Amino acid sequence: MSAGAGPRAAVLRLAGGLVIAVAWEVAGRASTSLLLPSFLETMRALAALLTGGALWRALWASNQTLIAGFAAATALGIPLGLALGRWPNPARWADPYLNLLLVVPTTALVPILLIVGGAGFAARAAVVASFAVPVIVQCARAAVRQVDPRLLDAARAFGATPAQQWRTVRLPAALPSLLVAARLGLARAVEGMVVVELLLVAVGIGGLLLDFQGRFDAPSVYAVMLVVMAEAATLTVAGRALERRLSHVAVDRD
Amino acid sequence: MISIVGCRKTHRGDGRQPPVPVLDGVDLEVRPHEFVAVLGPSGCGKTTLLRILAGLEGWDSGEVRVHGRPVSGPGTDRALVFQDFALLPWATVTDNIAFGLELRGVARAERTAVANRLIDRVGLNGFARHYPHQLSGGMQQRVGLARALAVEPEILLLDEPFGSLDSLTRRGLQEDVLRLHHETRKTVLLVTHSVDEAARLGDRVVLLGPRPARVIETIETGLPRPRPDDIGSDRRFVALKEHLWNRLKALTSR
Amino acid sequence: MESSQGADQPLGAAAPADWRTSLTALAAGAVVWELTARLSVALPPFSVVVGTLIELLRGDVLLPALATSLASLAVGFSCAAAAGLTLGLVLGRSRTAEHLSDVYLDAVMSAPTLIYVPFLFALFGVSRASQVAVVFAYAFFIIVTTTSAAVKQMDRRLIDMARAFGATDRQILWRVALPAARPMVLIGLSLGVTRAVKGMVVGEMVIALSGVGALLRASAARFDLAQTLALLLVVVIVSAACNLLVGRAGRALIDR
Numbered sequence: 107m108s109a110g111a112g113p114r115a116a117v118l119r120l121a122g123g124l125v126i127a128v129a130w131e132v133a134g135r136a137s138t139s140l141l142l143p144s145f146l147e148t149m150r151a152l153a154a155l156l157t158g159g160a161l162w163r164a165l166w167a168s169n170q171t172l173i174a175g176f177a178a179a180t181a182l183g184i185p186l187g188l189a190l191g192r193w194p195n196p197a198r199w200a201d202p203y204l205n206l207l208l209v210v211p212t213t214a215l216v217p218i219l220l221i222v223g224g225a226g227f228a229a230r231a232a233v234v235a236s237f238a239v240p241v242i243v244q245c246a247r248a249a250v251r252q253v254d255p256r257l258l259d260a261a262r263a264f265g266a267t268p269a270q271q272w273r274t275v276r277l278p279a280a281l282p283s284l285l286v287a288a289r290l291g292l293a294r295a296v297e298g299m300v301v302v303e304l305l306l307v308a309v310g311i312g313g314l315l316l317d318f319q320g321r322f323d324a325p326s327v328y329a330v331m332l333v334v335m336a337e338a339a340t341l342t343v344a345g346r347a348l349e350r351r352l353s354h355v356a357v358d359r360d
Numbered sequence: 361m362i363s364i365v366g367c368r369k370t371h372r373g374d375g376r377q378p379p380v381p382v383l384d385g386v387d388l389e390v391r392p393h394e395f396v397a398v399l400g401p402s403g404c405g406k407t408t409l410l411r412i413l414a415g416l417e418g419w420d421s422g423e424v425r426v427h428g429r430p431v432s433g434p435g436t437d438r439a440l441v442f443q444d445f446a447l448l449p450w451a452t453v454t455d456n457i458a459f460g461l462e463l464r465g466v467a468r469a470e471r472t473a474v475a476n477r478l479i480d481r482v483g484l485n486g487f488a489r490h491y492p493h494q495l496s497g498g499m500q501q502r503v504g505l506a507r508a509l510a511v512e513p514e515i516l517l518l519d520e521p522f523g524s525l526d527s528l529t530r531r532g533l534q535e536d537v538l539r540l541h542h543e544t545r546k547t548v549l550l551v552t553h554s555v556d557e558a559a560r561l562g563d564r565v566v567l568l569g570p571r572p573a574r575v576i577e578t579i580e581t582g583l584p585r586p587r588p589d590d591i592g593s594d595r596r597f598v599a600l601k602e603h604l605w606n607r608l609k610a611l612t613s614r
Numbered sequence: 615m616e617s618s619q620g621a622d623q624p625l626g627a628a629a630p631a632d633w634r635t636s637l638t639a640l641a642a643g644a645v646v647w648e649l650t651a652r653l654s655v656a657l658p659p660f661s662v663v664v665g666t667l668i669e670l671l672r673g674d675v676l677l678p679a680l681a682t683s684l685a686s687l688a689v690g691f692s693c694a695a696a697a698g699l700t701l702g703l704v705l706g707r708s709r710t711a712e713h714l715s716d717v718y719l720d721a722v723m724s725a726p727t728l729i730y731v732p733f734l735f736a737l738f739g740v741s742r743a744s745q746v747a748v749v750f751a752y753a754f755f756i757i758v759t760t761t762s763a764a765v766k767q768m769d770r771r772l773i774d775m776a777r778a779f780g781a782t783d784r785q786i787l788w789r790v791a792l793p794a795a796r797p798m799v800l801i802g803l804s805l806g807v808t809r810a811v812k813g814m815v816v817g818e819m820v821i822a823l824s825g826v827g828a829l830l831r832a833s834a835a836r837f838d839l840a841q842t843l844a845l846l847l848v849v850v851i852v853s854a855a856c857n858l859l860v861g862r863a864g865r866a867l868i869d870r
């Protein structure tokens with residue numbers, strides 16, 4: 107689903123938002139549950155959050171974990187994926203484990219990681235990284251596999267050394283897919299961050315959420331949810347934009 | 361059999377693209393059992409003309425009649441052979457050939473019998489259970505041809521059926537189509553941008569101008585039926601090609 | 615559309631390596647695990663984990679919990695598949711419906727599903743219904759987007775071909791559109807069921823009411839590594855079995 111496509115589409119998108127807002131407002135008012143606030147209440151709570159300092163402090167705390175974890179995941183996952191893609195034969199032995207990691211709910215592994223590592227900053231970052239690593243490895247590996255063998259043949263024919271082959275052919279050809287790897291990894295890292303916060307140690311956003319939940323301040327709970335959604339969506343959009351700018355080959359996987 | 365008088369058609373753009381006038385008053389008459397080759401430069405509107413005849417799209421003004429009745433949709437009296445084959449990738453050769461019969465609710469045993477006869481006829485023996493991607497381009501188009509023949513149409517509409525084949529395969533299929541026309545006396549309307557193909561196959565060649573298309577000239581080829589194998593060296597054939605070439609060049613070099 | 619939900623199986627999952635290599639690799643892994651665990655104390659050996667699993671299967675805790683989990687999974691995933699396929703079909707065919715919803719679906723999908731659990735609590739309370747709803751939420755969106763993409767990418771030329779041979783709208787849907795969309799729809803369903811299993815475990819871990827996820831959380835809280843790992847094995851087996859089952863069922867359903 108791509109954005110764009112004319113004024114009619116823009117009007118329809120606005121209309122869709124309006125429908126959601128109105129439905130939410132009506133449902134919120136009709137419901138007697140304390141837990142389902144109306145749209146306007148939530149917007150007021152959101153405004154209060156955005157103008158206060160607590161939200162920003164919490165975001166900063168959570169995002170430190172995110173940044174550290176994501177950086178670690180990239181530093182580990184991309185070289186590993188490249189190596190697996192370059193040497194497919196030994197990589198076959200890693201296949202069942204990679205598939206396993208992609209299928210097992212990482213969340214279920216988290217308690218074990220914490221048993222082993224504790225709940226400090228490093229351990230939390232490690233959890234975030236563990237969410238992102240499998241998908242990054244998988245994508246990076248695919249990126250190398252997709253490199254057109256004719257380009258490599260050409261490089262070899264001109265006498266390129268292995269190092270030169272990497273620099274002049276493999277890495278440039280793999281770059282667009284590596285960016286995809288990073289974007290997907292980032293999305294997973296955000297998931298890891300939320301899991302850490304909600305299930306384990308509520309330092310930032312999760313703390314805020316639990317706090318509001320404890321005070322039955324439902325509008326604020328929803329407002330925090332919207333903030334996390336906004337952050338995730340922004341990161342995704344920014345990632346896609348970066349991909350488009352940096353890749354000389356148009357890769358449209360959406 | 362087919363009668364087109366003053367047919368006009370403009371492809372309406374979808375808001376962002378401007379409308380494209382394609383047919384600018386085309387007149388065309390095809391008599392029963394006749395083989396008519398419509399020759400025109402790429403993009404002049406040949407496919408559009410055939411799709412109108414096949415009942416896949418409408419036209420803006422003028423008359424398009426088959427058997428004296430205005431075309432109002434696809435009909436069992438016409439069968440179209442597509443330039444890009446349009447075979448169902450998930451169906452075997454047999455099932456692809458029998459597709460039209462299946463749509464008409466013909467029982468499986470009977471369909472298979474018809475398909476087997478046609479497989480024999482178009483020279484695909486031993487490939488009944490193959491899938492399209494396992495066949496060469498020429499073989500795929502034989503399937504397309506057999507699929508059209510299976511519904512026993514009176515009129516065959518051929519849309520540059522050999523355009524994407526290598527010259528040897530193309531020549532083989534052209535001879536098959538000639539033989540088929542000779543044996544079955546079906547009415548054939550072929551569109552092509554190849555001067556050689558039009559001259560080689562048609563009883564009559566109808567020359568279209570560049571977009572928006574109009575009939576520039578209609579030529580009775582006067583070449584013998586059945587066509588001898590050495591038609592290529594026939595003086596009338598060579599002269600006809602020369603003439604068509606010159607007309608085409610004059611039309612497109614503006 | 616690609617987002618956290620599509621992340622499970624990027625660029626076509628790892629090639630289905632031949633199963634003999636895979637089995638050997640897994641067996642080798644088990645041996646290495648066993649040996650390292652016997653040398654250090656932090657990790658229970660593989661044999662102990664398997665022993666714990668057998669014990670759990672004999673006891674009367676795991677099986678009822680598993681039954682509960684599978685029931686939530688079945689209900690949640692079936693609803694997600696039915697609703698997701700329908701909505702995906704609509705979004706794939708109607709430009710208007712697509713534009714009405716794409717921005718919002720994109721936003722909802724780019725955030726981790728777990729963040730919506732408080733909202734599901736609000737609707738369903740601390741109950742089995744909440745656990746089912748989490749399963750649904752995990753599976754639903756990926757099925758919607760893959761289905762709509764499958765329908766949108768469909769080869770128009772094949773539809774034209776079918777019409778030229780006189781196919782009715784119904785025939786086009788069943789003989790051309792669905793078979794053409796089939797590979798991607800099946801991928802969507804299998805991504806969906808993988809995510810549904812994740813949702814099942816995660817939902818039960820968060821809600822901690824019943825099911826395998828609740829057991830997992832409890833055993834981790836007790837620092838009982840052997841049991842935690844044994845339960846993980848159960849999850850892996852469930853996930854693999856579901857993938858197989860959905861693949862079979864999907865093929866049988868769509869193949870006519």
Ligand SMILES: Nc1ncnc2c1ncn2[C@@H]1O[C@H](COP(=O)(O)OP(=O)(O)O)[C@@H](O)[C@H]1O
Nearest residue numbers: 371372380382401402403404405406407408409
């Ligand atoms: N559905 C359509 N909408 C807009 N323009 C079209 C459409 N179909 C074809 N055209 C345009 O009409 C012209 C004629 O197309 P076509 O009939 O396919 O030509 P030909 O088969 O002779 O190469 C081309 O310029 C093409 O771009």
Ligand SMILES: [Mg+2]
Nearest residue numbers: 406407443520
């Ligand atoms: Mg054409």
